[in-house]
Amino acid sequence: MTRKDQDKGASPWLVLGVPIALGLAWVTQGTGVIENDLERNIWIPDELTMPLQVQAAYNGEQIFFRYRWPASQPHVYHDMLRYEDGEWIRHGRSVPGPDPDGTYEDRVAMLVDDGGVPDFGRYGGYITVGDQMRFFSNSASPADVRAHPHLGETLGESDVRKYLPATRSDQNDWRSVVDADVLQAQREAGYFLDLWHWRAGRSNAIGASDDQWVGDYRHGDAGSGPFTTNWDGDNSQPRWMLDPDQTGQRALRWEDVTSGGVDFDGIYYLSEDNRTDFDPDHDWQNGDVIPRRLLREPAGSRGDIRVHEGPARWEDGYWDVTLIRDMDTRSPLDDKAFREQGVYDIGIGVYRNATGSRWHYVSHPYTVGLGREADFQAMAFDGDSPDWSNDWFDMTLFYPGQVDWPLLVSRAHAGAEDIAEGKPVRPRHSEKQLALYGVEMEFNDAITSRWLMTLIAGLIAMLGTTLALLPSFRSTRQGDRS
Template sequence: MKRSNRQGLAIALAILLLVGGVLLSWLTHGRGVVRDDPKRNISVPKTLTVPLQVRAAYNAEKIFVNYRWPADRPGLFHDVLVYEGGRWVVKGRATPGSQPDGMHEDRVAMMLDDGGVPEFARYGGYITVGDGILTFTNEASEDAVKAHPYLGGKLKQEEVSKSLPGTRSDINDWASLRSEEVLGAQRRAGYFLDLWHWRSHRANPIGMSDDQMVAEVRGGDDGKSAAGTNWDGERQQPRLMFDAAAVRHKALQWADVVAGRIDQESVYYLVEGQAVPFDPQAGWVEGDTLPRRFLRQPEGSKADITVQGKGRWADGHWDVTLSRALDTGHPLDDKILRDHGLYDVAFAIHRHATGGRWHYVSLPMSLGLGRDADIVAMQFDVAEPTWSGPGREVTLFYPGQVSWPHLHSKAHAGAEAIARRLPVHTRHSVEQLKHYGIEVEFAQEMRRQWLWTLWSGLALILGIGFALNMALAQRRGA
C-alpha cells in the first residue's frame, strides 16, 4: 500500500474515532440517569429534605409530643369509593410516589425505644428495613408472603413490612423468622420499638392516633383499631353512607374531593352519629363518593395515644400534638416512660399523597424527660402543656432504597464501620444520606454511565492521538 494511502486511511480512522467518541459522549451524557420508573417502584421526590419541629413535655401521668411540618395542602383522605358507570369502584390505591388523585392521608410517626433495641440508637429506622420489604424494587411477592406459615398463615400478612433484624436468623432472607418461642422471649425482653403513628384520615378526626410496634413485623398493638373497612366485598358496595338527616348529604362528590374543596370543617369522614347503613336504592349518581374507611373508638392497647385537640393544617403547616400515659400498663406493646428517663426516638412524615417508603425520615435522636438530651421534655404541673417558642428543628430526608442487608453488604463502603458499631451520625450527615439514597436506587445506571464515559473518553484520546501522529508524520515527510 502506498504511503499516501496509508496516511489517508490513518487520518480517516482518527476522524472516525474522534467523531465516534464525540457521538458516544453526546448520546450518553446530558440526559441523566435519575428518572422515575414505576415498574421498578422508583419515584424520586423533587424535595429531598423537609424540616420538622418537635417539642415535648410531661407531667406526673402523661407525656405530650408536638410536631409541626410543612405541607402544600392537607391530605385529608385515604382511599375512597366512587360511583362510576353504575357500580362502586375503589380510588386511591397506592402508587410509587404521590398518588395522582391525592388520595393518601398525611402522617407523622415516631419510633421510640428504651434501650431494648441497642442498634436503634446508632442507626435509627435503617435497622427496620429488611430484605424483601414492600415497595422496594425487589419486594417479596404477595403470594410468597401469604404462603409463609407464620407471616401469612398465622399473622395473615400479605406483604413484608418493617421488622427488627434480630427476628430473622439471616438478615438477607425475609422468610427466615426465628421460632415463635424465641420471638415471644424477645418481646418480653423489650426487643421491640414503640411506634406512634398519627394519620390525618384514619384516626385524627376522632382525636386518636394509631398505636403500633415493630418487632417481627410492623403491627398494631393489642385491641381494636380506630379504622375499619367500609367495603362489603360480597355485595361489591359500601357498608355505610353519610346520614343525610344529620349532615345534609348522603355522599361527597368526587370532583370536590380531587379539587381539594373539602376542608377540615367539612363532614368528610364516617363515624357513629353521622353514618347509617348503606342503601343501594338511595338514588346514587355519577361521582358520588364515600370514604373506604369508617372510624370508631379504638379499644385496648390501641387506644393509648390521643390527640390534644385535633391535628390542624393552617398556613401551609400541620400542627399535631399527641399524648399518652407514661405507663400505659401494656409493657409488651409500649415503652414505659419514667421521670428523668432517657430514650431514643426517630421521626418520619408522609405528605403530598405519598405512602409506603415515600416518606421523609430522621436520624436517631435522644429524648430526655427532664434531663439533657437532643430533645428535652419539660416537666409541668397542670393537665396540658402550653407551647411557646419554636421546637427542636429536625431535618428529615428521603432515604431511598437503603436496607439493613445492603448496609451490611460489600456494596456499602461503611459495612465495616457498622460491624464495629460506629453510629451513623459519626460518619454521615443528612446532606450525604439524602444523596446516598438516590445513589443506591440508581447504582446500576450510574455504573453503566461511568463505563460509557470511560469508553467515550478512550475513543476521544485515541482519536486525538492518531490525529497528532498523522500530523507529525506529514510534517516530517514534507
C-alpha cells in the same frame, strides 16, 4: 514506508474509532438517568428535605409530643369510593409518589426505644428497612410472601414491611425469619420499637392515633385500631353511608374531595357516630363519594394514644399535632414506658402531599430526656395540659430513597466498617448527604451502566488514537527517509 503511507494507515483508525467513541459518549452523557419510573416504583420528590419542629412534656402520669410541619394543603381524604355509571370505584390505593387525585392522607409517625434496640439509637429507621421491602424496585412478590410460613401463613400478609435485623438469620433474605420462640423472647426482652402513628384521614377526625410496634413485622398493638374497611365484597358496594338524618347527606361529592381544601367543622369522614346502613336503592349520582374507611373508637392497647384536646388541624400552611399517652401503659409487649430520669431514642417520619408507603421524610435518630441530658428535653409540668413554654426542637427530615439495612452493612457500602464498629450516623452524614445518597441508590443500576459505557467509550477513543498514531513512531530504514 513513506510518511504518506503511514498517514493512510492511520486514517481508518481515526475514521472508525473517533466516531464510535463520540457516539457512545453521546449515548452515555446525552440523556439523564434521574427520572421518575413508576413501573419500577421510582418517584423522586422535588424537595429532598423538609423542616419539622418537636416539643415534649410530661406531668408524671402522661407524656405529650407536639409536631409542627409545613404542608401546602391538608390531605385528609383517604381511600374513597366514587360512584360512576352504576359502579363504586376505589381511589386512594398506595402508589409510587403522590396519589393523582390527592386522596391519600397526611401522617406523622414516631418510633420510640428505651435502649432495647441499641442500633436504633445509632442508625435510626434505617435498621427497620430490610430486604426486598414493599415498593422498592426489587420488592418481594405478593405470591412469595403469601406462601411464606410466617409472614403469609401465620400473619396473613402479602408484602414485606418494617422489621428489625435480629428477627432474620440472614440480613440479605427477608424469608429467614427466626423461630417463633426466639421472636417471642426478643419481644419480652424489649427488642422491639414502639410506633406512634397519627393519620389525618384514618384516625384524627375522632381524636385518635394508631398505636403499633415493629419487630418481625409492623404490627398493631393488642386490641382494635381506629378504622375498619367499609366494603361489601359480595355485593361490590359500601356497607355503610352517611346518615342523612344526622348529617343531611348520604355521601360526599367528588369535586369537594379533590378541591384541595377541607372544612374541619364539617362532614368529611364516615364514623360509627354518623353512619347508617348503605341503601343500594337510593338514586345515586355520578360523583357521589363514600369513604372506604369507617372510623371507630380504638380499643385495648391499640387505643392508648390520643390527639390532645380534640382533632388536630392544618392552618396557615402548617399541621400542628399534639399526641398524648400514659407514660406507662402497662403493656410491656406493645409499648415503651417513659419514666422520670429516662432517656429515649426517637425517629420521626412525615408524609405530606398525598404520598404514602416509602415516600416520606425521615429524621436522624435523636434522644429525648425526662430530667436528664439529651438532644432535647421533655418539659415537666403540673396539671392536665402543658403551656408549651419550652422551645421547639428543630429537625431536618430527608427523603431516604431506596437504601436498606442489607446494603448498609455490606461491602458495597463504604461505611459498613464504621457500622460494624458502632459509629453513629448523625455525626458523619448530614440530611442532605443522606437524601442524595438515597436518590443515587434509586438509580444505582442505571448509573453503573452509564459509567461502564463511558469507560468503554474512553477506551475506544484511546485505542483508536493509539493505533492511528502508532505508525508515526515506528523505526524506519535510512532508505525510507525522504
